[in-house]
Amino acid sequence: MHLSPDExxxxxxxxxxxxxxxxxxxxxxxxxxxxAWLVTRRLTDAPTITPWQNALExxxxxxxRQIRDAGLSPAERYLPFIGTLFLFIATSAALTILPGYHxxxxxxxxxxxxxxxxxxxxxxxxxxxxxxxxxxxxxxxPSPWLLPLHVLEELSxxxxxxxxxxxxxxxxGLIVAILLAVAxxxxxxxxxxxxxxxxxVQAYIFAVLATVYIAAAARVAPxxxxxxxxx
Amino acid sequence: xTDAAWIAAVSIATAGLTMGIGSIGPALGEGKxxxxxxxxxxxxxxxxxxxxxxxxxxxxxxxxxxIYCFVIxxxxxxxxxxxxxxxxxx
Numbered sequence: 209m210h211l212s213p214d215e216x217x218x219x220x221x222x223x224x225x226x227x228x229x230x231x232x233x234x235x236x237x238x239x240x241x242x243x244a245w246l247v248t249r250r251l252t253d254a255p256t257i258t259p260w261q262n263a264l265e266x267x268x269x270x271x272x273r274q275i276r277d278a279g280l281s282p283a284e285r286y287l288p289f290i291g292t293l294f295l296f297i298a299t300s301a302a303l304t305i306l307p308g309y310h311x312x313x314x315x316x317x318x319x320x321x322x323x324x325x326x327x328x329x330x331x332x333x334x335x336x337x338x339x340x341x342x343x344x345x346x347x348x349x350p351s352p353w354l355l356p357l358h359v360l361e362e363l364s365x366x367x368x369x370x371x372x373x374x375x376x377x378x379x380x381g382l383i384v385a386i387l388l389a390v391a392x393x394x395x396x397x398x399x400x401x402x403x404x405x406x407x408x409v410q411a412y413i414f415a416v417l418a419t420v421y422i423a424a425a426a427r428v429a430p431x432x433x434x435x436x437x438x439x
Numbered sequence: 440x441t442d443a444a445w446i447a448a449v450s451i452a453t454a455g456l457t458m459g460i461g462s463i464g465p466a467l468g469e470g471k472x473x474x475x476x477x478x479x480x481x482x483x484x485x486x487x488x489x490x491x492x493x494x495x496x497x498x499x500x501x502x503x504x505x506i507y508c509f510v511i512x513x514x515x516x517x518x519x520x521x522x523x524x525x526x527x528x529x
Contacts, residue, residue, distance in 0.1 A: 277489070277492070368503055371503070371506065371507060371510060372499065372502075372503040372506055374510070375503075375506035375507070375509055375510045376506060378510075378513070379506070379509055379513075382513070409495065410499075412495065413495060413496065413499040416492065416495070416496055417496065417499070420496065
């Protein structure tokens, strides 16, 4: 039993190790990119559109509506980052129905990389929305004495993002593996169904939390903040 | 008991305690959160969308405490650092 797909080594040459996490990450990324390229190759606004274009429009419009609901005004600016996070995590969770597949998000390395991407994106988007001075001013927002707590919050919520996604993805795979030893036939199927549901919910939560963090950083800058920011 | 047996026994017992005690708080918290959200949806069915979104975010926040406990328990059982240290010494 493997705790994470990092331990499954597919190919090794000297110091270069190709483990299953890297392989599945690249397969998921290639699948997403290829699928998006195939669908968007012939976009039309004719009365009849292809089913694939219809499906992709539903996904993109749904993500854009969620971003807009969270209070980020030009949603198109944030759509590529948030949408990529959601689609990657949701696809890597949904593919667990394939036998022999371990979700790359069940490795702490992948989730740490995703959380670090959010950690870097928050100040970038905050600076872009309100300038460097406006972004840095929100660290001193109620009182300058709270500066250490603000810095600590940035770090701890990055850790929380990484460990939350890792714990969920890892526990799903591990529970199925344990149940296969206890009750081999029917019960693991039900748990797999539950795992698909929680995987999608976790992808949604990761994307929504990234949106909320970016909104908290980007909303402070122009004018006075109208309501308490969610942390 | 030998040192290895002590490490194994204490690790496994602590993993169980971590999971058991650590899930009490999140369970009570999630129950309260869901009850409040159900009341809010019953009072204002039109606002069920924003309420559900806030509920999911809050549940994820509460649940992460239980997941930290789960990760600690898994580390204790499957990737115990003291166990690795002991195995290297022998």
